[in-house]
Amino acid sequence: xxxxxxxxxxxxxxxxxxxLTCTLSGGSxxxxxxxxIRQPPGKGLEWIGYIYHSGxxxxxxxxxSRVAMSLDTSKSQFSLKVTSVTAADTAVYYCARRSxxxxxxxxxxxxxGQGTLVTVSS
Amino acid sequence: DxxxxxxxxxxxxxxxxxxxxxxxxxxxxxxYLNWYQQKPGKAPKLVISVASSLQSxxxxxxxxxxSGTHFTLTIxxxxxxxxxxxxxxxxxxxxxxxxxxxxxxVK
Numbered sequence: 001x002x003x004x005x006x007x008x009x010x011x012x013x014x015x016x017x018x019x020l021t022c023t024l025s026g027g028s029x030x031x032x033x034x035x036x037i038r039q040p041p042g043k044g045l046e047w048i049g050y051i052y053h054s055g056x057x058x059x060x061x062x063x064x065s066r067v068a069m070s071l072d073t074s075k076s077q078f079s080l081k082v083t084s085v086t087a088a089d090t091a092v093y094y095c096a097r098r099s100x101x102x103x104x105x106x107x108x109x110x111x112x113g114q115g116t117l118v119t120v121s122s
Numbered sequence: 123d124x125x126x127x128x129x130x131x132x133x134x135x136x137x138x139x140x141x142x143x144x145x146x147x148x149x150x151x152x153x154y155l156n157w158y159q160q161k162p163g164k165a166p167k168l169v170i171s172v173a174s175s176l177q178s179x180x181x182x183x184x185x186x187x188x189s190g191t192h193f194t195l196t197i198x199x200x201x202x203x204x205x206x207x208x209x210x211x212x213x214x215x216x217x218x219x220x221x222x223x224x225x226x227x228v229k
Protein backbone atom coordinates (compact mmCIF):
# COMPACT_ATOMS: atom_id res chain seq x y z
CA UNK A 1 0.00 0.00 0.00
CA UNK A 2 1.60 3.22 -1.14
CA UNK A 3 1.94 6.00 1.41
CA UNK A 4 3.32 9.51 1.25
CA UNK A 5 4.83 11.52 4.08
CA UNK A 6 5.84 15.16 3.99
CA UNK A 7 8.73 16.48 6.04
CA UNK A 8 10.38 19.83 6.54
CA UNK A 9 10.50 22.91 8.76
CA UNK A 10 7.21 24.08 10.18
CA UNK A 11 8.40 27.68 10.43
CA UNK A 12 10.12 29.70 7.73
CA UNK A 13 11.19 33.31 7.93
CA UNK A 14 9.81 35.88 5.54
CA UNK A 15 11.85 36.20 2.32
CA UNK A 16 13.58 32.87 2.88
CA UNK A 17 13.08 29.54 1.10
CA UNK A 18 10.52 26.94 2.05
CA UNK A 19 11.81 23.40 1.52
CA LEU A 20 9.74 20.26 1.82
CA THR A 21 10.37 16.62 1.02
CA CYS A 22 7.84 13.90 0.38
CA THR A 23 8.83 10.28 0.91
CA LEU A 24 7.03 7.45 -0.82
CA SER A 25 6.77 4.07 0.87
CA GLY A 26 5.29 0.86 -0.45
CA GLY A 27 5.65 1.69 -4.10
CA SER A 28 7.80 2.96 -6.93
CA UNK A 29 8.36 6.59 -7.76
CA UNK A 30 8.85 5.68 -11.42
CA UNK A 31 6.11 5.96 -14.01
CA UNK A 32 4.04 8.39 -12.00
CA UNK A 33 3.67 12.10 -11.60
CA UNK A 34 4.12 13.57 -8.14
CA UNK A 35 2.38 16.73 -7.12
CA UNK A 36 2.12 19.43 -4.51
CA ILE A 37 -1.09 21.11 -3.35
CA ARG A 38 -1.43 23.63 -0.55
CA GLN A 39 -4.25 24.89 1.63
CA PRO A 40 -4.04 28.13 3.62
CA PRO A 41 -5.63 27.83 7.06
CA GLY A 42 -9.41 27.77 6.75
CA LYS A 43 -9.30 28.12 2.96
CA GLY A 44 -9.48 26.02 -0.18
CA LEU A 45 -7.00 23.98 -2.17
CA GLU A 46 -4.40 25.38 -4.56
CA TRP A 47 -2.42 23.28 -7.01
CA ILE A 48 1.28 24.12 -6.91
CA GLY A 49 2.70 21.76 -9.50
CA TYR A 50 3.80 18.26 -10.39
CA ILE A 51 6.92 16.47 -11.53
CA TYR A 52 7.40 13.26 -13.49
CA HIS A 53 10.10 10.74 -12.68
CA SER A 54 11.92 11.88 -15.85
CA GLY A 55 12.21 15.34 -14.34
CA UNK A 56 9.50 16.93 -16.50
CA UNK A 57 7.46 19.33 -14.40
CA UNK A 58 4.67 21.88 -14.57
CA UNK A 59 3.71 24.47 -12.03
CA UNK A 60 1.00 27.02 -11.38
CA UNK A 61 1.88 30.25 -13.23
CA UNK A 62 1.49 32.62 -10.27
CA UNK A 63 4.04 30.52 -8.38
CA UNK A 64 6.21 29.38 -11.27
CA SER A 65 8.99 31.92 -10.77
CA ARG A 66 9.40 30.92 -7.11
CA VAL A 67 8.83 27.15 -7.28
CA ALA A 68 11.35 24.42 -7.93
CA MET A 69 10.59 20.71 -7.81
CA SER A 70 12.99 17.81 -7.88
CA LEU A 71 12.94 14.09 -7.49
CA ASP A 72 15.36 11.49 -6.10
CA THR A 73 14.41 8.05 -7.36
CA SER A 74 17.10 6.35 -5.27
CA LYS A 75 15.46 7.61 -2.10
CA SER A 76 11.85 7.48 -3.36
CA GLN A 77 11.57 11.15 -2.54
CA PHE A 78 10.47 14.30 -4.28
CA SER A 79 10.93 17.83 -3.08
CA LEU A 80 9.48 21.31 -3.27
CA LYS A 81 11.22 24.63 -2.81
CA VAL A 82 9.42 27.95 -2.72
CA THR A 83 11.66 30.99 -2.63
CA SER A 84 11.06 34.48 -1.26
CA VAL A 85 8.16 33.41 0.92
CA THR A 86 5.67 35.77 2.50
CA ALA A 87 2.82 35.31 4.94
CA ALA A 88 0.62 34.41 1.96
CA ASP A 89 2.61 31.19 1.62
CA THR A 90 1.49 30.03 5.06
CA ALA A 91 -0.47 26.84 4.43
CA VAL A 92 -0.75 23.12 4.91
CA TYR A 93 1.32 21.62 2.12
CA TYR A 94 0.28 18.25 0.72
CA CYS A 95 2.21 15.97 -1.54
CA ALA A 96 0.16 13.67 -3.73
CA ARG A 97 0.40 11.14 -6.50
CA ARG A 98 -1.07 12.18 -9.82
CA SER A 99 -2.48 9.23 -11.72
CA UNK A 100 -3.51 9.36 -15.35
CA UNK A 101 -4.68 6.88 -17.97
CA UNK A 102 -2.32 8.23 -20.58
CA UNK A 103 -5.18 9.56 -22.69
CA UNK A 104 -6.05 12.53 -20.53
CA UNK A 105 -9.45 11.22 -19.50
CA UNK A 106 -8.50 10.05 -16.02
CA UNK A 107 -6.34 12.57 -14.24
CA UNK A 108 -6.55 12.62 -10.46
CA UNK A 109 -4.63 13.03 -7.25
CA UNK A 110 -5.36 9.64 -5.77
CA UNK A 111 -2.85 9.25 -2.95
CA UNK A 112 -2.11 12.09 -0.54
CA GLY A 113 0.28 12.68 2.29
CA GLN A 114 -1.14 13.77 5.62
CA GLY A 115 0.00 17.34 5.04
CA THR A 116 2.39 19.57 6.90
CA LEU A 117 1.71 23.08 8.15
CA VAL A 118 4.29 25.65 7.16
CA THR A 119 4.05 29.03 8.81
CA VAL A 120 5.87 32.02 7.36
CA SER A 121 6.75 34.66 9.90
CA SER A 122 9.34 37.31 10.43
CA ASP B 123 -7.38 29.76 -15.81
CA UNK B 124 -10.60 27.78 -15.47
CA UNK B 125 -12.64 29.00 -12.51
CA UNK B 126 -14.63 26.44 -10.53
CA UNK B 127 -17.61 27.61 -8.51
CA UNK B 128 -19.42 25.40 -6.04
CA UNK B 129 -22.83 25.90 -4.50
CA UNK B 130 -23.85 26.04 -1.83
CA UNK B 131 -20.79 27.02 0.20
CA UNK B 132 -22.32 25.32 3.21
CA UNK B 133 -25.15 22.90 3.72
CA UNK B 134 -26.82 21.59 6.84
CA UNK B 135 -28.49 18.21 6.61
CA UNK B 136 -29.53 15.21 8.66
CA UNK B 137 -28.60 11.57 8.55
CA UNK B 138 -30.66 9.90 5.86
CA UNK B 139 -31.11 13.05 3.79
CA UNK B 140 -30.38 13.22 0.09
CA UNK B 141 -28.03 16.09 -0.71
CA UNK B 142 -26.71 17.54 -3.93
CA UNK B 143 -23.70 19.81 -4.40
CA UNK B 144 -23.21 21.72 -7.63
CA UNK B 145 -19.98 22.68 -9.35
CA UNK B 146 -19.79 24.97 -12.36
CA UNK B 147 -16.79 25.58 -14.60
CA UNK B 148 -16.07 28.90 -16.28
CA UNK B 149 -15.64 27.07 -19.60
CA UNK B 150 -16.36 23.61 -20.89
CA UNK B 151 -14.20 20.94 -19.30
CA UNK B 152 -15.97 17.98 -20.93
CA UNK B 153 -16.09 15.43 -18.11
CA TYR B 154 -12.68 16.18 -16.63
CA LEU B 155 -14.07 16.75 -13.17
CA ASN B 156 -13.09 15.14 -9.90
CA TRP B 157 -14.65 15.30 -6.44
CA TYR B 158 -12.72 15.11 -3.16
CA GLN B 159 -13.91 14.73 0.41
CA GLN B 160 -11.95 16.37 3.19
CA LYS B 161 -12.47 15.90 6.91
CA PRO B 162 -11.01 18.30 9.48
CA GLY B 163 -7.28 17.91 9.90
CA LYS B 164 -7.09 15.30 7.14
CA ALA B 165 -5.95 15.21 3.55
CA PRO B 166 -8.52 15.25 0.78
CA LYS B 167 -9.73 11.87 -0.41
CA LEU B 168 -10.70 11.19 -4.01
CA VAL B 169 -14.35 10.20 -4.22
CA ILE B 170 -15.34 10.52 -7.88
CA SER B 171 -13.28 10.93 -11.05
CA VAL B 172 -14.18 11.77 -14.63
CA ALA B 173 -17.44 13.33 -13.39
CA SER B 174 -19.20 10.08 -12.54
CA SER B 175 -16.75 7.27 -11.84
CA LEU B 176 -16.87 6.11 -8.26
CA GLN B 177 -13.50 5.37 -6.73
CA SER B 178 -12.87 1.91 -5.36
CA UNK B 179 -14.08 1.60 -1.79
CA UNK B 180 -16.38 4.62 -1.93
CA UNK B 181 -19.96 3.76 -0.96
CA UNK B 182 -22.52 3.58 -3.75
CA UNK B 183 -24.64 6.27 -2.07
CA UNK B 184 -22.20 8.72 -3.70
CA UNK B 185 -22.79 9.57 -7.32
CA UNK B 186 -21.63 12.22 -9.74
CA UNK B 187 -23.02 13.53 -12.97
CA UNK B 188 -22.61 16.28 -15.50
CA SER B 189 -20.48 17.38 -18.40
CA GLY B 190 -19.40 20.60 -20.02
CA THR B 191 -19.75 23.28 -17.37
CA HIS B 192 -22.32 21.88 -14.91
CA PHE B 193 -21.66 19.03 -12.49
CA THR B 194 -23.27 17.58 -9.40
CA LEU B 195 -22.27 15.36 -6.52
CA THR B 196 -25.16 13.57 -4.85
CA ILE B 197 -25.22 11.61 -1.63
CA UNK B 198 -28.41 9.57 -1.66
CA UNK B 199 -28.73 8.89 2.07
CA UNK B 200 -26.34 10.76 4.32
CA UNK B 201 -24.38 8.76 6.86
CA UNK B 202 -22.58 10.21 9.87
CA UNK B 203 -19.18 9.71 8.24
CA UNK B 204 -20.20 11.81 5.22
CA UNK B 205 -20.18 15.12 7.07
CA UNK B 206 -17.13 16.83 5.60
CA UNK B 207 -16.09 19.45 3.09
CA UNK B 208 -16.31 18.54 -0.58
CA UNK B 209 -14.22 20.04 -3.37
CA UNK B 210 -14.55 19.75 -7.11
CA UNK B 211 -11.41 19.95 -9.25
CA UNK B 212 -11.01 20.28 -12.99
CA UNK B 213 -8.36 18.20 -14.72
CA UNK B 214 -9.10 19.55 -18.20
CA UNK B 215 -6.01 21.72 -18.26
CA UNK B 216 -3.31 23.17 -16.09
CA UNK B 217 -3.31 25.04 -13.86
CA UNK B 218 -5.60 22.57 -12.14
CA UNK B 219 -8.18 24.46 -10.14
CA UNK B 220 -10.50 23.57 -7.30
CA UNK B 221 -13.86 24.87 -6.26
CA UNK B 222 -13.98 26.83 -3.02
CA UNK B 223 -15.52 23.88 -1.19
CA UNK B 224 -18.91 22.95 0.23
CA UNK B 225 -19.03 22.29 3.95
CA UNK B 226 -21.65 19.69 4.80
CA UNK B 227 -22.57 19.70 8.46
CA VAL B 228 -25.18 18.30 10.79
CA LYS B 229 -28.49 20.12 10.99
